[in-house]
Amino acid sequence: MSKEVKPDGVSLRPVGAQTEEATSEQKPLCIFGTGDLGRSLGRRLLQMDYKVVYGSRRPHNCGSLPQGAQVLSYADAAQLASLVFVCLHREHYGFMETLGSQLEGKVLVDVSNNPEKNLYPEANAAYLQKLLPGCRVVKGFNTLSAWALQNGPSDANRQVYLCGNSTEAKQAIAEVATKMGFTVVDKGSLSAAKDLEDVPLQLFPEWRLPLRIALGLTAFFFFYVLIRDVIYAYVDQGKDISFRIMVSLANKVFPIVSLVMLSLCYLPGVIAAFLQLYRGTKYRRFPDWLDRWMLCRKQLGLLALAFAFLHVLYTLIIPIRYYVRFKISASTVTQIRENQTSKFDTTMAWRSDSYYSVGMLGFGFYVLLGITSLPSVSNALSWREFSFVQSKLGHLTLLLCTLHTYLYGWDKFLRPSTYKWYTPAGYMLGLVVPTTVLALKLLLLLPCVDRNITRIRRGWERPATDEEKTLLM
Numbered sequence: 001m002s003k004e005v006k007p008d009g010v011s012l013r014p015v016g017a018q019t020e021e022a023t024s025e026q027k028p029l030c031i032f033g034t035g036d037l038g039r040s041l042g043r044r045l046l047q048m049d050y051k052v053v054y055g056s057r058r059p060h061n062c063g064s065l066p067q068g069a070q071v072l073s074y075a076d077a078a079q080l081a082s083l084v085f086v087c088l089h090r091e092h093y094g095f096m097e098t099l100g101s102q103l104e105g106k107v108l109v110d111v112s113n114n115p116e117k118n119l120y121p122e123a124n125a126a127y128l129q130k131l132l133p134g135c136r137v138v139k140g141f142n143t144l145s146a147w148a149l150q151n152g153p154s155d156a157n158r159q160v161y162l163c164g165n166s167t168e169a170k171q172a173i174a175e176v177a178t179k180m181g182f183t184v185v186d187k188g189s190l191s192a193a194k195d196l197e198d199v200p201l202q203l204f205p206e207w208r209l210p211l212r213i214a215l216g217l218t219a220f221f222f223f224y225v226l227i228r229d230v231i232y233a234y235v236d237q238g239k240d241i242s243f244r245i246m247v248s249l250a251n252k253v254f255p256i257v258s259l260v261m262l263s264l265c266y267l268p269g270v271i272a273a274f275l276q277l278y279r280g281t282k283y284r285r286f287p288d289w290l291d292r293w294m295l296c297r298k299q300l301g302l303l304a305l306a307f308a309f310l311h312v313l314y315t316l317i318i319p320i321r322y323y324v325r326f327k328i329s330a331s332t333v334t335q336i337r338e339n340q341t342s343k344f345d346t347t348m349a350w351r352s353d354s355y356y357s358v359g360m361l362g363f364g365f366y367v368l369l370g371i372t373s374l375p376s377v378s379n380a381l382s383w384r385e386f387s388f389v390q391s392k393l394g395h396l397t398l399l400l401c402t403l404h405t406y407l408y409g410w411d412k413f414l415r416p417s418t419y420k421w422y423t424p425a426g427y428m429l430g431l432v433v434p435t436t437v438l439a440l441k442l443l444l445l446l447p448c449v450d451r452n453i454t455r456i457r458r459g460w461e462r463p464a465t466d467e468e469k470t471l472l473m
């Protein structure tokens with residue numbers, strides 16, 4: 001587990017030869033390399049009133065450096081400081097082996113990243129430690145860009161991750177990072193360096209599965225409604241209604257995907273509860289697929305909310321659509337011509353008002369769920385408040401949105417004409433998962449089942465049967 005380093009009271013004492021604090025505090029911090037990261041880091045350190053000395057291959061010819069910084073050869077710069085930021089690419093580390101005596105006992109901060117995963121057998125920081133066994137290598141700052149370092153944490157990521165085998169060395173670097181305004185997260189020993197070096201190579205890892213599910217569902221339901229609506233009308237009646245793809249079809253697919261994805265947020269919780277009931281214990285690990293599914297519920301929910309937003313936007317523009325305005329005026333003209341008015345249908349009025357009202361309530365709760373998943377809001381809630389909103393109000397949202405869809409279908413469920421080519425409408429298919437989740441949840445709420453699951457979650461375990469005892473032996 002990550003823990004925050006408390007750098008209070010730790011000074012930048014030279015490591016190895018522990019000289020007097022007063023002298024050591026005046027020691028400059030050394031930066032190896034005058035490239036992009038070296039320059040940004042140097043600028044920031046100078047702003048924090050540290051003295052900075054650069055090590056460079058060409059100390060007299062390395063371009064303009066931040067004002068106030070000194071620049072020397074690598075060997076001379078290494079001698080002056082007790083803490084060295086190695087702002088070089090790994091493939092250029094080799095020459096540092098020759099600086100063994102100048103770097104002996106010093107703290108080296110490896111800030112490097114690789115262009116791709118598993119390029120080298122060991123982490124860059126571990127390689128640096130192997131090259132210079134007399135130094136204390138700490139991996140850190142690699143998850144920040146040069147831009148973020150220069151602008152400081154107000155404009156970018158606030159966290160600096162560190163790992164290394166020497167606690168004192170990590171504390172010294174934590175002190176510098178904290179002074180620069182960053183929050184330090186200690187990831188443990190140097191063996192965590194490989195994971196840290198992989199962090200900048202990740203591209204939304206926790207969003208990958210939810211995005212794939214969203215894309216898969218969207219593609220499936222789009223082609224499903226395209227075949228049932230547009231292609232069916234063309235084949236069966238020779239009518240070209242392909243213009244409906246842009247708004248009508250899109251506005252059919254978005255709510256279906258939103259509802260299915262919302263129910264997929266709550267399905268793993270229900271499966272987990274039944275698994276615990278079946279096993280009679282909460283102390284056995286869930287299968288990996290269920291763990292992964294549970295971990296991406298927030299992303300599934302946020303994507304579901306995005307689809308619900310699209311549904312709302314597409315619904316709002318219905319009255320200004322050319323097709324809708326044309327149909328309304330055509331029907332009005334027909335009624336005038338035939339000197340007829342259609343009768344007010346109270347049942348239809350109830351149905352449509354209930355449909356809109358339940359939909360709007362559902363969307364309101366949906367937005368609330370989205371807001372409470374924001375770290376700044378969830379951090380302000382107690383665990384009980386958070387779980388009340390996400391679980392109780394979440395299931396209520398699912399219930400309202402499912403009801404909204406049933407009201408949309410109304411009596412169409414029983415009309416044979418709904419089942420074109422013997423297939424149910426898209427929204428009917430979309431109701432399968434949410435209805436199943438709600439039915440299973442209802443089962444879990446039955447007092448006899450609820451009592452058992454509560455006991456198990458408080459730590460009670462069903463005594464093992466003779467057969468299970470034999471298996472365990």
Ligand code: NAP
Nearest residue numbers: 033034035036037038056057087088089092112113145146
């Ligand atoms: P860079 O602009 O290419 O600078 C690298 C520096 O290495 C050069 O300026 C050079 O400085 C020095 N060097 C020493 N021996 C060298 C050699 N044989 N050939 C070429 N250069 C040599 O790279 P950078 O962007 O500052 O990145 C430095 C390290 O920080 C890399 O490991 C990178 O993965 C890591 N990093 C960078 C960023 C970023 O935003 N740039 C973010 C996180 C981590 P002298 O000419 O003065 O010797």
